[in-house]
Amino acid sequence: MSEGPLIEIRGMRKWFPIKQGMMSSVRSYVRAVDGVDLEINRGETLGVVGESGCGKTTLGRVLMGLIPITEGSVIYSGSDIREIPNKEIRRKMQIVFQDPGGSMNPRISVRSIVGEPLQVNGICEGVELTRKVEELLESVGLKAEHMTRYPHEFSGGQKQRIALARALSLDPEFILLDEPTSALDVSVQAQVLNLLEKIQKERGLTFVFISHDLAVVRHISDRIAVMYLGKVVELADSDEIYRNPLHAYTKALISAIPSPDPDARSDQPPVEGDVPSPVDPPPGCAFGHRLHHPDWEKSTKMDLSLREVSPGHWVQPCPCCTDENDESRDAPHEQVADGNASEDVPDWARGE
Amino acid sequence: MRDWEEGRKDREESQKRLLESLSMSISNLGRGWKIYRRSLLAMLGLLMVLSVSMVAIFADEIAVQHPYRNLTDTEDKWSNNPDQQESPPFSEECSLREQKITTNPSSPLFSETVVAESVNKVSGSIAYGYYTDVLSITEIIKIENDRGYDQDISLITIDPDNSSLFVLSPDLYGNSSHYTGVWVTYLYENEDMSHWWLPEGYDTCIFGTNKEGHDVFSKVVYGARVSLTIGITVATLTVTIGTIVGSISGYYGGRIDEVIMRICDVFFAIPGLILAMAFVAAMRSVSSLTFPVWLGILLPVLMLAYFLNSHLSTTVLSGDERVSDQAMGMLMGNRSLLVGLLAFLFFVGWLPAFAWPDFFGVSHSRGWRLISSLVVIVLLVGIILADRRFVQKNSLDGALTRIGSSFDWTNPWRYLNFRTVVVFLSMAILFKLSGNEGPEIVLIKDFDKLWQVQFALIFTGWPGYARLIRGQVLYVKEMAFVEAAKSVGAPPSRIMFRHILPNAWAPLLVAFTLDIGGTILSASGLSFLGLGAAPYTAEWGLMISESRVAFQRAPHMMLYPGLAIAVTVLGFNLLGDGIRDVVDPKNRR
Amino acid sequence: MRLHEFVVRRVLLLIPVMIGVAVFTFAVAQIIPGDPAALQCGDKCGLIVGYDDDGKPITAHQANRERLRLDDPVSLQFERYITDLINGDWGESQKNGRPVIDIIKTSAPVTLEMAFFSLMIAYPLGIFLGIISAVRQDRMFDHVSRFFAIAFVSLPIFWFAMLLQLYFATGPQVGGICDPIFGTEGGCFPIFDRHDQSYTYPLDGYHSLYPESGTGFHLIDSWFVTDAKLAELPSEFDTNRELFMDTLIHLVLPCSALGIASSGSLLRYMRASLLEVLHEDYVRTARAKGLSEFRVVVVHACRNAMVPIVTILGFSIGGAIGGAVLTESVFGIHGMGTVAVLGILQLEYQIVMGVTLLTSVIFLLSNLIVDIAYAIVDPRVRLE
Numbered sequence A: 001m002s003e004g005p006l007i008e009i010r011g012m013r014k015w016f017p018i019k020q021g022m023m024s025s026v027r028s029y030v031r032a033v034d035g036v037d038l039e040i041n042r043g044e045t046l047g048v049v050g051e052s053g054c055g056k057t058t059l060g061r062v063l064m065g066l067i068p069i070t071e072g073s074v075i076y077s078g079s080d081i082r083e084i085p086n087k088e089i090r091r092k093m094q095i096v097f098q099d100p101g102g103s104m105n106p107r108i109s110v111r112s113i114v115g116e117p118l119q120v121n122g123i124c125e126g127v128e129l130t131r132k133v134e135e136l137l138e139s140v141g142l143k144a145e146h147m148t149r150y151p152h153e154f155s156g157g158q159k160q161r162i163a164l165a166r167a168l169s170l171d172p173e174f175i176l177l178d179e180p181t182s183a184l185d186v187s188v189q190a191q192v193l194n195l196l197e198k199i200q201k202e203r204g205l206t207f208v209f210i211s212h213d214l215a216v217v218r219h220i221s222d223r224i225a226v227m228y229l230g231k232v233v234e235l236a237d238s239d240e241i242y243r244n245p246l247h248a249y250t251k252a253l254i255s256a257i258p259s260p261d262p263d264a265r266s267d268q269p270p271v272e273g274d275v276p277s278p279v280d281p282p283p284g285c286a287f288g289h290r291l292h293h294p295d296w297e298k299s300t301k302m303d304l305s306l307r308e309v310s311p312g313h314w315v316q317p318c319p320c321c322t323d324e325n326d327e328s329r330d331a332p333h334e335q336v337a338d339g340n341a342s343e344d345v346p347d348w349a350r351g352e
Numbered sequence B: 001m002r003d004w005e006e007g008r009k010d011r012e013e014s015q016k017r018l019l020e021s022l023s024m025s026i027s028n029l030g031r032g033w034k035i036y037r038r039s040l041l042a043m044l045g046l047l048m049v050l051s052v053s054m055v056a057i058f059a060d061e062i063a064v065q066h067p068y069r070n071l072t073d074t075e076d077k078w079s080n081n082p083d084q085q086e087s088p089p090f091s092e093e094c095s096l097r098e099q100k101i102t103t104n105p106s107s108p109l110f111s112e113t114v115v116a117e118s119v120n121k122v123s124g125s126i127a128y129g130y131y132t133d134v135l136s137i138t139e140i141i142k143i144e145n146d147r148g149y150d151q152d153i154s155l156i157t158i159d160p161d162n163s164s165l166f167v168l169s170p171d172l173y174g175n176s177s178h179y180t181g182v183w184v185t186y187l188y189e190n191e192d193m194s195h196w197w198l199p200e201g202y203d204t205c206i207f208g209t210n211k212e213g214h215d216v217f218s219k220v221v222y223g224a225r226v227s228l229t230i231g232i233t234v235a236t237l238t239v240t241i242g243t244i245v246g247s248i249s250g251y252y253g254g255r256i257d258e259v260i261m262r263i264c265d266v267f268f269a270i271p272g273l274i275l276a277m278a279f280v281a282a283m284r285s286v287s288s289l290t291f292p293v294w295l296g297i298l299l300p301v302l303m304l305a306y307f308l309n310s311h312l313s314t315t316v317l318s319g320d321e322r323v324s325d326q327a328m329g330m331l332m333g334n335r336s337l338l339v340g341l342l343a344f345l346f347f348v349g350w351l352p353a354f355a356w357p358d359f360f361g362v363s364h365s366r367g368w369r370l371i372s373s374l375v376v377i378v379l380l381v382g383i384i385l386a387d388r389r390f391v392q393k394n395s396l397d398g399a400l401t402r403i404g405s406s407f408d409w410t411n412p413w414r415y416l417n418f419r420t421v422v423v424f425l426s427m428a429i430l431f432k433l434s435g436n437e438g439p440e441i442v443l444i445k446d447f448d449k450l451w452q453v454q455f456a457l458i459f460t461g462w463p464g465y466a467r468l469i470r471g472q473v474l475y476v477k478e479m480a481f482v483e484a485a486k487s488v489g490a491p492p493s494r495i496m497f498r499h500i501l502p503n504a505w506a507p508l509l510v511a512f513t514l515d516i517g518g519t520i521l522s523a524s525g526l527s528f529l530g531l532g533a534a535p536y537t538a539e540w541g542l543m544i545s546e547s548r549v550a551f552q553r554a555p556h557m558m559l560y561p562g563l564a565i566a567v568t569v570l571g572f573n574l575l576g577d578g579i580r581d582v583v584d585p586k587n588r589r
Numbered sequence C: 001m002r003l004h005e006f007v008v009r010r011v012l013l014l015i016p017v018m019i020g021v022a023v024f025t026f027a028v029a030q031i032i033p034g035d036p037a038a039l040q041c042g043d044k045c046g047l048i049v050g051y052d053d054d055g056k057p058i059t060a061h062q063a064n065r066e067r068l069r070l071d072d073p074v075s076l077q078f079e080r081y082i083t084d085l086i087n088g089d090w091g092e093s094q095k096n097g098r099p100v101i102d103i104i105k106t107s108a109p110v111t112l113e114m115a116f117f118s119l120m121i122a123y124p125l126g127i128f129l130g131i132i133s134a135v136r137q138d139r140m141f142d143h144v145s146r147f148f149a150i151a152f153v154s155l156p157i158f159w160f161a162m163l164l165q166l167y168f169a170t171g172p173q174v175g176g177i178c179d180p181i182f183g184t185e186g187g188c189f190p191i192f193d194r195h196d197q198s199y200t201y202p203l204d205g206y207h208s209l210y211p212e213s214g215t216g217f218h219l220i221d222s223w224f225v226t227d228a229k230l231a232e233l234p235s236e237f238d239t240n241r242e243l244f245m246d247t248l249i250h251l252v253l254p255c256s257a258l259g260i261a262s263s264g265s266l267l268r269y270m271r272a273s274l275l276e277v278l279h280e281d282y283v284r285t286a287r288a289k290g291l292s293e294f295r296v297v298v299v300h301a302c303r304n305a306m307v308p309i310v311t312i313l314g315f316s317i318g319g320a321i322g323g324a325v326l327t328e329s330v331f332g333i334h335g336m337g338t339v340a341v342l343g344i345l346q347l348e349y350q351i352v353m354g355v356t357l358l359t360s361v362i363f364l365l366s367n368l369i370v371d372i373a374y375a376i377v378d379p380r381v382r383l384e
């Protein structure tokens, strides 16, 4: 039972139909997640990065079984989550939402917000519930008397803590953290991240940590998956990805991390071109298409599934460039997204 | 079973929570009131609504003339009073009365002293099966014999000890060969008939009388009751129906939403008043609202089965894969077929042919109804449990403990929440309304013309609310906290009642207030057209309609009822506008 | 989405609604109490009108049922009803046998005429007051006009109409305001009917007095009435202009009642819409450019603020028709409302059905036209 990964994602696709015409005939889809394979091991933290709209949240929601999957499957501890009773999944998997304020009903008190999972699952009521909520609030660094307040009376960081307390209330094995820090300023970010690490250590939790900010993800994750337009383009240990980013998009992301050294800072945006639309995405390598890569057409004829280049380091092959050759692989992008390639990655980011 | 002492802590906890939510709502109300009172017009509206409601509540005290009620039922009826027709406001004619006095000594009705009384007014004494009123005579104006000749006024005197007694002089009845009775016209005074709130000398009919001789003021006062009843009943029922339909439509979406919205479109395509008129026409023969027992049993079953079905198809990831291969699973998997079959039989009219009692040979007693209700409840619970067990593959332990803990007798405070209160109230109302022993559950026994109007307006009005609440639900449904609730396993009912509706009701409250006014307006319009209240009812629209024959001669007959409508409706409209300002998110900090 | 696509879709969307309305009217007719066959023969229902094949007598009642095919199954009746509707056969009055379509042809234009003129009063009034109200936001005028706007919405329109009757035209005893001011006799405006009192409607139905070929719109018909016809009429008018003026002047009170009552909501819409526009950036820019306030409001803001007002035109027409029912009743005008009320009181369900259908068609069509016009003006709405 404890052998193997906790969660396996196999060929996950999630397409949202766009309704057009009055007969609701489906003409096109938003391919929010378009073929993702991932394994999440017990006790690890998997970071998922990618720019806004690339399907991170959708991936998480499908993973949690909150929205039905279009294709593929999610295996939790060896069984398909569609086969597991709803109640059981809800107890084992929890989610902390992207927007902590929005994920709380403004009309109910913190006690009810944090206690709701306990209530609906019939775990406790009344005095028992109050005691439990008190404990939870204290464990995330809030005070018991916050219980009677309402969400709008809290700051962003506090709200995130409340959301975390709610996620912890059912004592889950797995928590999906959807950009838990993006709404917070830096000092509070650090507090929340430390809290997360502490809790993970105490309870032996498995995390999936979604963010668009590589620096944050790197701080907390064991492994990192880089997503681009509904697909995972690179997956490796977090240090490995920093040290040796292979996919052009990953490199662009890393180069975008603000460096403490003002001279090394690049003024250019990490990626040029329009933000891609997941509606009817281009064939082949979407990133190359966006940058008008001259050899992009080659990629449409190739198999783009991830390949393991070194142990634990998976990357989407870059076929339009000479394959299997790391140096020449970067070359085309240096022409197009000038100056954003590997040598611009600051030393502090490469090191460790 | 826990005993009472063990529940003490829970009781205290619940009490604390209750107090907390109470103080929360009080502070919310206080904040709302601060915004509300900034607007002068809104305050004016509140004042109007309050005063009209007061008038309606204390109509018995305020009005000087009252409908007579026959003693077997409580319906207000205004009898014809020929003496004071169309007298203008503040005229003497208002306190004139003609009364016939028997002067034939051999008649069994004869007496030497006669009480001056009116059959029109309600007060203590009861005669001839009606409420009557004893009047005190101030002056005798005229005595006429039954051939129409004036007689000497001194033939009848007022008893010096008791001013409400006529004393006949022997001259009158001694001469019985000429006539059997005389008509005496007199001015009267009656404590019940004077306006206690007006200075001495103004206690005549201040709004005049109408062509039946009713005091217009009193009728306007009683009309407030009728109008407010219509307004509030209709608005409440439309809101309820609209909310149920609209939230189902918005929450479940899909085909059911499509169907409901198309039905609403049809309703919107016909102008309101015309639609209401058509409904009134359709209901003209309905005399009591009955509800056949078999329908009462089948309908909830059908509805529940249907919603379970659509609920499943939306929440369960991919329907049929999850149904286990047991026989029960098969059955549950084919529920839609089963439901379809039932609906088919139902609509083709096969089931109605076998009215249950005939079929089973049972009586129509309350006992039978109770038992059948119990059977239905057991059936429904069975369906729900089976659904959970076999289709959702949930274990029932949690559900059972929850059911067990929800009957926690040691902590009565727990039941003081909105939902239980509403359930109990509606059960009490239903129980009160349904009383008879018959093949059918009679919901409204006396489905009179007012009820017809009310139902016509309800049928006309619900689509508006359904659309409103659907939009709100669709809007709130997309908010993150709804998904958060789903992600911890909250059932749809909880999501609906605890998360969506509390965040969606604000525009509903505004619409509700405005709609009370609108309903009063439409109802009076229907009455005006002769499609509403029964003749002689104290309904404002009807009063205006009845005044039409002579309104140029006696405009007071239509002026005051119309003013009353205008003030009431204006009050509700201003109130609604004020509430809109309060619930407008722009005004919240 | 291109415009023609939008139009096609919008028209197609109407079809289910129309079918729904037809089903609805049919259902109402089924539920309305009373046996139409018995209504038609009245007290002669027992008369034997013939014998069937077996030699059994057939009463007039039975014959009527046969003729109206009331014993058919409901589904068949519905099918026939729909086909008849499409073929223009909307049934007939059971009292006097006039085809419903005929009755409606003479009464609908009367109502439409009234609705049209009342909107002609309501729109300018509402928009004008709305603009002033918005420009002078939160000043005295604004408060007063808003109060009156709500007050007009709250007035029972039939009562308001009667007040107009009372004060602008009066009977012998009570003085209206006209006679003392203008020295008229019996008030400034006629208060009953569409014409001079001498033209009363014939008792048997709702015939228009105008030539058979007339449009039914009394204003148009009276303008084009021939001299020969004019001479035939029991009139004192020498020219058709006089007749026209008479017809027009009969519209004044009903249309003012209806128009003023509906101007209230228009005022509120216009005010809200203009206030919103006035806070937009381009209006501020226009102000900053130093344009005069008048120019800013009238040229820049009003044009845009007017668009949502025009879109509610469709609904206003529906409201005006509803209000017309009441006003017609007060002013004794034989429009659709009167016809419908009589139909209900006399259980003539065919007429009720006809009126309901027609009003919904008018309402839907006017909404359609307004939507299409809107889509032409503002392409954004086509995107849905």
Ligand SMILES: Nc1ncnc2c1ncn2[C@@H]1O[C@H](COP(=O)(O)OP(=O)(O)OP(=O)(O)O)[C@@H](O)[C@H]1O
Residues within 6 Å of the ligand: A016, A030, A031, A032, A050, A051, A052, A053, A054, A055, A056, A057, A058, A059, A098, A212, A278
């Ligand atoms: N319910 C939905 N219906 C249709 N499209 C959707 C739905 N949810 C998401 N999408 C689309 O799917 C794409 C991916 O959205 P998603 O929320 O997963 O992005 P994200 O990576 O989480 O972005 P962000 O960093 O901004 O949160 C977007 O283009 C979005 O418009």
Ligand code: SF4
Residues within 6 Å of the ligand: A247, A248, A249, A285, A286, A287, A288, A289, A293, A296, A299, A317, A318, A319, A320, A321, A329, A332, A333
């Ligand atoms: S190198 Fe080619 S395949 Fe790789 S990201 Fe660039 S365009 Fe795509």
Ligand SMILES: [Mg+2]
Residues within 6 Å of the ligand: A056, A057, A058, A098, A178
């Ligand atoms: Mg996201």
